[in-house]
Amino acid sequence: MNKIWIITKRELSSYFDSLMAYIMMFIFLGLSGFFTWWYGSDVFFRNIASLQSFFGVAYWTLFIFIPALTMKQIAEEVKTGTIELLLTKPINDWQVVVGKFMGTFLLVVIALVLTIPYYITIANVGPVDHGGVITGYLGLLLMSAAYISIGIFASSITSNQIVAFLLALIIGIFFQWLFGMLAMAIGGVAGNILIYLDLGGHYDSITRGVIDSKDIIYFASIIFAGLVASEIALVKRNLN
Amino acid sequence: MDIVVEKITKVYGTQKALDDLSFRVKTGEVLGFLGPNGAGKTTTMKAITCYLAPNVGDITVGGISVKKDPELVKKRIGYLPENNPLYLDMPVIDYLSFIGELQGVVKKDLPARISEMVKVCGLTKEKYKKIGELSKGYRQRVGLAQALIHNPDVLILDEPTTGLDPNQIIEIRDLIRRIGQEKTVILSSHILAEVEATCDRVLIINKGKIVADGTPDELRKAAQGNEILRVGVEGADRQVVYDAVKSLVTVSVVDLVSNNNQLLEVQSSAGESSKKAIFDLCVKNGWYLTELVSIEKNLEDIFREVTKEN
Incomplete structure (x- = not known):
């Protein structure tokens, strides 16, 4: 656990050292604030104290941003050779992968914590559905964790960051839309499997306020599968 | 450890x-x-x-x-x-x-x-x-x-x-x-x-x-094999010197060093040294010994020898 935390700390501080964290926070807070308060169906236009539009914008911003955050995590280490440095220290491949996952996840958590003032101010304007806000945040956290895990996997199978970014985005698009669309087109047993794989559906059911163990298990298994696949990609150096 | x-x-x-x-x-x-x-x-x-x-x-x-x-x-x-x-x-x-x-x-x-x-x-x-x-x-x-x-x-x-x-x-x-x-x-x-x-x-x-x-010394010794000397003698015709050196008991091969007509490369038979015999030969004939150097193989030679493609 201690080893994982050492990696997490380094990952997190490297985001802040490289400006990546500030750019991400600036755009994330800026966009979500803009759409919550000023533009389109903002609170004043609809006259309802709700964070609906905030969650919508936050969701899409994170969907695009997470691949950009995860793309370098393993790809760069493989390219510069520092992965060898890391893995010849008393730490195993799994701890490295989990440490990196936690680093990005914490950055997203920090970004979301910084949006709590939106919630507080909106709550002062009018009555807010507090339960809905909590499940909204929970949904964002679970969805982010799933895409971070996918992003790290994409980063672990190539040493090219752009390829890692695009790959993570493409896998994300499958989970976001294509599985759902295919399910409609195919139907039957295969359709049911694809409906289960559709991330959007699980996200919606959580944000609607229904915290079902089925959805939690879904997100947990995507996170776990992504991390295991990344570990396998690292261990692969020993297979012939 | x-x-x-x-x-x-x-x-x-x-x-x-x-x-x-x-x-x-x-x-x-x-x-x-x-x-x-x-x-x-x-x-x-x-x-x-x-x-x-x-x-x-x-x-x-x-x-x-x-x-x-x-x-x-x-x-x-x-x-x-x-x-x-x-x-x-x-x-x-x-x-x-x-x-x-x-x-x-x-x-x-x-x-x-x-x-x-x-x-x-x-x-x-x-x-x-x-x-x-x-x-x-x-x-x-x-x-x-x-x-x-x-x-x-x-x-x-x-x-x-x-x-x-x-x-x-x-x-x-x-x-x-x-x-x-x-x-x-x-x-x-x-x-x-x-x-x-x-x-x-x-x-x-x-x-x-x-x-x-x-050890580097051991490797050098192992690769060395027989003693090889570079000998320079003046005071007589090269052919005479060549024949005289060749007739020494401890010497097995004598080569002429091509770019210098006063230098010979002398290889002794296994386990023998010819330094003393060559010196005595020069003294006996009144020749000048200008050079008597044993040629050591360095690690480079050993390296090339053991790693070369066959």
């Missing part, structure tokens, strides 16, 4: 990088690992440091197998990989502290260890700079500092002096020799002079197999 490499074989695709390789390194020994490019030096080092697992065979470091407890083995090893990969965006101090934490240095000892390493490796002025801003020589020192941060018993250095200028090479060699007095060190190189200057023992490998093993 002894390192025992036992019959390891490593295959990359269809290519055998290591072929049933076995050797052992004793505590306090500095072992030089020589070989042409692609001989398997780096692969062996990666196997000892648990980065790559051999397909067959086992390695133990201080009695602990890399297969059973890689984490404990890695704790005992300080490793400087080939090309010295570093996190270029980290300041030297932060980097050393990160590696120290990973190596399990106790938190309260860490600042003292870092400042000691900074001092030993001559990084005092550079310690707050980002590694990316340092020159190659200083980066190499950072690489050494991170390998030494947890005071390991075993030090593995893959081509520690590549890309350094002559002054830096000498500094790094001194450092390795100083460290090598109490630790087990394996260093790879293809610079033979370096191995000769720093190592107690030399291991030459080619195509994943050991082709020579011994």
Whole structure:
């Protein structure tokens, strides 16, 4: 656990050292604030104290941003050779992968914590559905964790960051839309499997306020599968 | 802490990088690992440091197998990989502290260890700079500092002096020799002079197999075979000298050195020395001896001899 935390700390501080964290926070807070308060169906236009539009914008911003955050995590280490440095220290491949996952996840958590003032101010304007806000945040956290895990996997199978970014985005698009669309087109047993794989559906059911163990298990298994696949990609150096 | 490499074989695709390789390194020994490019030096080092697992065979470091407890083995090893990969965006101090934490240095000892390493490796002025801003020589020192941060018993250095200028090479060699007095060190190189200057023992490998093993002196002696002398004699016709030398009992072959008509290359028969006989011959005939040098093979010749393609 201690080893994982050492990696997490380094990952997190490297985001802040490289400006990546500030750019991400600036755009994330800026966009979500803009759409919550000023533009389109903002609170004043609809006259309802709700964070609906905030969650919508936050969701899409994170969907695009997470691949950009995860793309370098393993790809760069493989390219510069520092992965060898890391893995010849008393730490195993799994701890490295989990440490990196936690680093990005914490950055997203920090970004979301910084949006709590939106919630507080909106709550002062009018009555807010507090339960809905909590499940909204929970949904964002679970969805982010799933895409971070996918992003790290994409980063672990190539040493090219752009390829890692695009790959993570493409896998994300499958989970976001294509599985759902295919399910409609195919139907039957295969359709049911694809409906289960559709991330959007699980996200919606959580944000609607229904915290079902089925959805939690879904997100947990995507996170776990992504991390295991990344570990396998690292261990692969020993297979012939 | 002894390192025992036992019959390891490593295959990359269809290519055998290591072929049933076995050797052992004793505590306090500095072992030089020589070989042409692609001989398997780096692969062996990666196997000892648990980065790559051999397909067959086992390695133990201080009695602990890399297969059973890689984490404990890695704790005992300080490793400087080939090309010295570093996190270029980290300041030297932060980097050393990160590696120290990973190596399990106790938190309260860490600042003292870092400042000691900074001092030993001559990084005092550079310690707050980002590694990316340092020159190659200083980066190499950072690489050494991170390998030494947890005071390991075993030090593995893959081509520690590549890309350094002559002054830096000498500094790094001194450092390795100083460290090598109490630790087990394996260093790879293809610079033979370096191995000769720093190592107690030399291991030459080619195509994943050991082709020579011994101290630099032993290797030289083994490759030497018969005594070879370069002899210069004046005061008589070359043919006369040639015949006279050839008729000596201890001499087996005499060659003329082509670009100098007064020089001969004289090879003695096995186990014999012809120095005294040649000197006596000159005295008897009243010739001047201008040169009498025994030609030693250097490590370069040995290296070429044992690694050349057949």
